Amino acid sequence: MxxxxxxxxxxxxxxxxxxxxxxxxxxxxxxxxxxxDALHKLGLRLIFDEWDPAQERYGIAPSLVASFLITGLALLLIVPPSLLVSIFLVFYASLTVRNIIRVVIEALAGIPSVIFGAWGLFTLIPFMNDYLGPLINSTIGRTFPFFRYYETYTGNVFAAALVIAIMILPILVFTQIEFLNSIPREYIEAALAVGATRWQMIKTVALPTSVPGIFAGIVLGFGRAIGETMAVTMVAGPTNPPVFPQGLFSPATPVTTLILINIGSLTPGFFEWSVLFAAALMLLAISTFSMLTAKLLVRYLTSKEIIHVLPITYRPSGRWAFIEERAMTILMLLASCVILIFFWITGDIIVNGLLCIIKIGPRVFFENIRIEATKSGIATFAxxxxxxxxxxxxxxxxxxxxxxxxxxxxxxxxxxxxxxxxxxxxxxxxxxxxxxxxxxxxxxxxxxxxxxxxxxxxxxxxxxxxxxxxxxxxxxxxxxxxxxxxxxxxxxxxxxxxxxxxxxxxxxxxxxxxxxxxxxxxxxxxxxxxxxxxxxxxxxxxxxxxxxxxxxxxxxxxxxxxxxxxxxxxxxxxxxxxxxxxxxxxxxxxxxxxxxxxxxxxxxxxxxxx
Missing domain, CATH: 1.10.3720.10 (MetI-like)
Known part of the structure; x- marks a missing residue:
């Protein structure tokens, strides 16, 4: 038995x-x-040609450019602030402040991407159209076409990058904190014991030692960002067929969006179906490569018992050391204000959500959604x-x-x-x-x-x-x-x-x-x-x-x-x-x-x- x-x-x-x-x-x-089938018939044309099925062109080059442009810009926007926030939490913040910010970032990580997309579409893009767009077109947009603002109701490259940057902040911060905390305490104390300021200790001991871990977080953030679908579709201003982004504030159609808006209308047998699956295979390969790269970087950091130290180029107690310490402290506090964006997003969603629930009434919890025609002949949800x-x-x-x-x-x-x-x-x-x-x-x-x-x-x-x-x-x-x-x-x-x-x-x-x-x-x-x-x-x-x-x-x-x-x-x-x-x-x-x-x-x- x-x-x-x-x-x-x-x-x-x-x-x-x-x-x-x-x-x-x-x-x-x-x-x-x-x-x-698409990989065999198209070969390199898949990644270098444009998408226009009406002309029998099935390349995803515009979407690839859009994906990498949005992802690269998102990382450029969020990596420096995230690193400063991580350094502040590990080496400067009190336990109370550290716990509060950690809870906020964990809450940020739990918000569904589609809510970020809704915030971007209903709040961020109107704000950009009303204020940022006219300002840019009257200044830098006149001289540099890349920065020209294209007013749309569905978004642009910069809006998508900003939303994605906010979404990957928790991944970067938690990864960086983990590796900054893994530095042996005795090395930190040794640097402080010889008279180095906290910032000198950070830039000469902590940062050089944790560089592989920081890059691992960036790689994971890259994999998360390039695979995002719903939020980026809602705020990137997608077009069908896709076109190459004309600038920082022009519409774009990333690879994930191209798949989302096309595959539902196809079935096996269509050549476009095969092309979209080839695009999905590319995303699978990119995400797997990002994961493997991050694991290799982590293994390198954890297997090497070597502490990389940079020389201190001026006296620890000198005037420049004092100025640098104060400047970096202020800079880290300012970077931590990125958390305010979270309160902006959640505040906007909660306030408007509660007001809308009150406006709709209790039936929002007790009836199914339907479409009705008003007396004026306008269709409306009810x-x-x-x-x-x-x-x-x-x-x-x-x-x-x-x-x-x-x-x-x-x-x-x-x-x-x-x-x-x-x-x-x-x-x-x-x-x-x-x-x-x-x-x-x-x-x-x-x-x-x-x-x-x-x-x-x-x-x-x-x-x-x-x-x-x-x-x-x-x-x-x-x-x-x-x-x-x-x-x-x-x-x-x-x-x-x-x-x-x-x-x-x-x-x-x-x-x-x-x-x-x-x-x-x-x-x-x-x-x-x-x-x-x-x-x-x-x-x-x-x-x-x-x-x-x-x-x-x-x-x-x-x-x-x-x-x-x-x-x-x-x-x-x-x-x-x-x-x-x-x-x-x-x-x-x-x-x-x-x-x-x-x-x-x-x-x-x-x-x-x-």
Missing amino acids: RQGRLTLLDSIVFLSLFLVIVLFISLILQISSFGV GGLLNDIVGSVLISLLSVIIAFPIAFFTGVYMAEYTRENILTKTLRLFLDALSSVPSIVFGVFGFSLFVITLRSLTGGVSLLSGSLVLATLILPYLARNIEEAIRTVPYTVKEAVLALGAQRRHLIEVEFRQTLPLILTTVLNGFLRSLSESAPVIFTAGPSNFIPASLWEPVGNLAVRIYLLSFEYRIYGYSIEYAYAAAMIIIILILISNSLIRIVSSYFAKYVIK
């Missing part, structure tokens, strides 16, 4: 491992098989957002239910079933690669596999298809975090369990109880990730103006609703009001989930053996 139960556990663990490997291979094969609220919760819950068992037993395998070997390293690499894949690639994968290939099983565009693709998306995050949670169990606890003659299943049961707070936190974070996603959902699950009666029906989603309303606000009345209301409801759900995370973690933490 014991042996049978043990064999059943082994079977479940190895089945989960098999499913993860099949998932990764399926993702690669599904995208490659559709994209290989009703509420109940269908989208229920749909968002349903699809997020179902995705977690599907992904968690596979992720849990995969984490158990990597932590308990084998020592560190080529299989565990490869599996960990697979999961890290999947974690870095842009959500639009998961959307393309889910659309081709679950909606088209497996239509007879999933119902095509349905709650089930959307849940499956979101489960695929959050699975790597769940598995890696569960593995790390199991590894935190004290070795003495494991020895005590085994010393009593317990079998592996008993050990895993003890580890599960021991890591329950961390596992529940991971699951709830996975739920929040599913709740925030819109690119995979719009391809596979909806939208829908009704609550689904079964798994095989389309489903509404709050994030998708915001995206759709952002393109309909000049057509239908009340579009902006419903978009703000949907954004506010998402923020409320995020706050509730975060509070639940803290409560659950605190409750179960008292049962953990220290």
Whole structure:
């Protein structure tokens, strides 16, 4: 009996491992098989020619230029402030200030990208059109065409770069803080002991030592920025067919946007379908390369026990040292004001969201959304957002239910079933690669596999298809975090369990109880990730103006609703009001989930053996 139960556990663990490997291979094969035709027929023309299917031209050069221009500008805007903020938090800020700013940045990281896009479209772009555009065209825009401002209602390169810069700030800051904190304390104290000011210690010891880690954060930020879909589509001013950006304030159509606005109207057999899958394959390669580069940089920093030190070129207590110290302190405080942008964004969303919910009335929570014709003959949105609220919760819950068992037993395998070997390293690499894949690639994968290939099983565009693709998306995050949670169990606890003659299943049961707070936190974070996603959902699950009666029906989603309303606000009345209301409801759900995370973690933490 014991042996049978043990064999059943082994079977479940190895089945989960098999499913993860099949998932990764399926993702690669599904995208490659559709994209290989375009790669074969076009060759280098794919990346050097323009996109104009009417003229049988299928190059993505304008979109590639737009993607790299927006990403490069975003990094240029945010890397220096993020580094100054990180230095300030690690070496200058008090514990209270450090904790406050850290909480703010964590909250910034939890805001869905579609909300950033809505803020950019409804607030930032009108501000630029009214104030920044006229100022630029009357000054620098007259002399330099690259800086000429093109007034549009859908955005431009600079607006997209600014929104993306705000979105990748948490990635950069958290990575930089981690590596600045990893510098051996004795080296910092040695620099201060010889009379160096704090800034001299930073620029001669801390920064040279943590350069690989800083670059690793930049590379991760690059991978995140170039794969962003919804926010950049909402504020970049996309055109179809795409055109090369004419300047800093001209419209642009990045690669992710090109895929988003075209693939839904195509099916296998169209050559454009193959080209878009080839573009998705490029995004997959870029994101994987970024992840591998970051890991190599981190490995270099952690494997080399060498402290790089630069010479101090003037007396530590001299006049210039004092001026430099004060100047850098002021500069870091000013850089930390970038946090004010967060309060601007959240304040704008919360205030307008609450006002719009009040304007719409209680029906926003109790009725489905619909379109009505007013007495003047203008079409307007009416009703509420109940269908989208229920749909968002349903699809997020179902995705977690599907992904968690596979992720849990995969984490158990990597932590308990084998020592560190080529299989565990490869599996960990697979999961890290999947974690870095842009959500639009998961959307393309889910659309081709679950909606088209497996239509007879999933119902095509349905709650089930959307849940499956979101489960695929959050699975790597769940598995890696569960593995790390199991590894935190004290070795003495494991020895005590085994010393009593317990079998592996008993050990895993003890580890599960021991890591329950961390596992529940991971699951709830996975739920929040599913709740925030819109690119995979719009391809596979909806939208829908009704609550689904079964798994095989389309489903509404709050994030998708915001995206759709952002393109309909000049057509239908009340579009902006419903978009703000949907954004506010998402923020409320995020706050509730975060509070639940803290409560659950605190409750179960008292049962953990220290």
